[in-house]
Amino acid sequence: MIPTSPIAVVVDPTGCDGTIPAIIPSMQHPYGDIPELTNLEAGRGIVRIPVEQDVPFTPRVRALVDTPGVPAAQTDHPVGTGVACLSRSDSHPVRTCPGVFHNALRYVWQLGRDPRFCETVDRHTVEVLMASALLHDLGHWPYCHPIEDLKLPGLPPHEAFAAEFLSDGSPLATVLQRDWNIEPGEVLDVLVARTDTPAMRLVPSILSGPIDIDKMDYLGRDSLHCGVPYGRHFDRKTA
Template identity: 60%
Template sequence: MPRTEFLYYFLQVCGKMSHPYRAIPELFDLQAGGPLIRIPHQLDVPFTPRVRSLVDTAEFQRLRQITQLGLAARIYPGATHTRFEHALGVFHNAIQYLWQLGKDARFAATVDPHQAEVLMVAALLHDLGHWPFCHPIEDMGLADLPPHEQFAAEFLAPDRELGMVLRDEWNIQPEEVLDVLVAKTDSTALRLMRSVLSGPIDIDKMDYLERDSLHAGVPYGRNFDRARLIQSLLVNEAGDGLAISAKGKTAAELMVFARYVMFSEVYWHHAVRSATCMFARSFFELHQSLDLKSLFKLSEFDVIRELRQTAVGTPVASLLDGLFGAKRQLHKRVLELSLYQTPDLYRQVAGRPYRELVNVARRLSERVSQELGCEVQSTDLLIDAPPLHKEVEFKVSIYHPKERRYHALSEVSPVVNALARTQFDDYVKRVRLFAAPPLAKQLAGRREFTDWLDEASAHS
């Protein structure tokens, strides 16, 4: 008897084949050890012929050329992992979630096997429309940016290779995948599927926390029991989203804290934000001279080259040289404001539209130039502040079988309750001012700098 047939028979005997999604090859291969592709850290991702057919398309292969954390690699040298690797990790999580959730009769009754396959494909393709440095660019909220959903729709067009593979190999229409990624219609099944992909305990966060932590070389994002959390998954009381059983409480608490610390120590590390701020200001000054629709289809390397060529002879050329030139030279932190130390000034600056922050920085540069008696360029001082949109709050229910009742996790967890009672963004995202290194030395110890910022902010 061939090995695959033997394993299939063995699983049948063991009762595994009573699973409602037993006909999905990738779920079977996860249990039986079929074809796979390996990604860090020691993850075996089912790699059936139809998965390979999606991964090998030009539309998916472009994700190899887009790093997951972009500018963070200037501070964490190992953080050069790509959205290609991340997408495979999220796909792996989708399979694990479906294996567990298929044991929940309410989930299986709501999400049929075809929809489960749509969810798997949506997991694999969830970053399809992203471009290089997507997050710092989108955080600026510029009016003339094409939405990344537009690119996803274009790459999934019926006449593109990816769209044809979906229809021919998976019997899935591209519109079904897009509807999960960007809600156009509504149903209980779709809400439940979207909760798996984008929610408090979704497959995306489950991967990026661990993967970013691994490649950045820090432990913070891996300090939670992902296996225990997955084993505790079930459907919420309303039947349209995920919840966890009581046995997953501690794992969920640790995941909440892992996310908090990763934002505090990695994503919003002051040097990472300096690099991000330099890039954002450069893009802001150049974007009207660029064909954005064409630019965003390029690899990360080609985007950098295009930006640097366009910047020649402009004030932001030095910023891009400091980021991507032969010698790294980041702006230095000269002031940091937090909600709990300087609440009034923090609120005055945080959450302002990016264009207003640029104006404040220009006014502040003029004032500093007057006070120091030297020329200060408009790009010598940069303001970094939390963007207008907020991070998704961690709101999830926990089911207590003895009571047969659902409770908000924040009600039964002091850890989650502490975070739920405060605004996540206000405590992990600081307002910071960065200055070019020579100017930063001159500003060191100038206490009146806070007053100058207050005046510049009030008049902008």
């Protein structure tokens, strides 16, 4: 179970017998010098989103989110046509991307305690995952998933549109290179999972998989705003 405040308290992996959790300062964490993890622990530069999430918005995060065209490029809705009958669902990508980003930070903090993960995923790749979490709906057009499932001839996949937004010289590519030291193709590798290396088999699965950081975000938020008890406390139900 992921603790509510993963930066403040980390359970010792050897303490599965109920021993007192160990406090691990961020400076001892292999990814503890990443600014967003540092700010999350210190409570600096954060924005509050439902459900009770404090998300660090450093200058480079804000620059990425505020890049011209990015909000318009992320228009898909996780519940699809269900929004017609669940009008209070609140998982438009403009609102969920900070939540998915927050989950990415929580995952990274916990996984960073496992030396096998650290041997596979270096600091730079962690930052690529963080940027990809903010841009995970890039190129999604309204109802693209159910329409793509129809296998209509000549219909390009939404990843093709994501590649356009990440093309060389685009505003988004400029921000990634200038503020994140990330090449646009690295983000596309996470969004499309096209590179077959141990790290790039693992990292995309965090963002897109059976239980991923995207689902863990929008299920809880939609459940809250629709007034139904689904998608919340799933950690307890699977324990």
